[in-house]
Amino acid sequence: QVQLVESGGGLVQPGGSLRLSCAASGSIFRTYVMGWYRQSPGKQRELVASSFSGGNTNYADSVKGRFTISGDNAKNTVYLQMNSLKPEDTAVYYCNAVKAADMRYTYWGQGTQVTVSS
Secondary structure, three states: OOOOEEEOEEEEOOEEEEEEEEEEEOOOOEEEEEEEEEEEOOOOOEEEEEEEOOEEEOOOOOOOEEEEEEEHHHEEEEEEOOOOOOOHHHHEEEEEEOOOOOOOOOOEEOOOOEEOOO
C-alpha cells in the first residue's frame, strides 16, 4: 500500500513559479510510474507530466517547456516545478503512482490547490 501526500500549492501571480512535492510512503520510483494530474472546475482530470525511474518523462502540450517533473529517490519524493504559470493552470494538482508491472496498483494523493491569479 502506497500513500502519497502532496504539498506546495498556493496562490501565485501569472508568470510566477511554484514547486509541488509528492512524498511517497516508500521507495517506489524504480517500480512505479509517477505522474502529476490536474483538475479544474468543469473539466476532466488531465495528465500533466509523468516519469519512470527518474527518466522517460512525458508532458502535456499545454505545459511543455514550462513544467518539469523530477524526483529524489532518497527522499521518496517527486516534484513538479512549474514556471511561467498562467491563469489556465489553476487547478487541483494530484500526485499519482502506478505500478509498472501491474496497473491495478494505482494510488492517488489528496491533491493540492494551485491558483494563478493577479
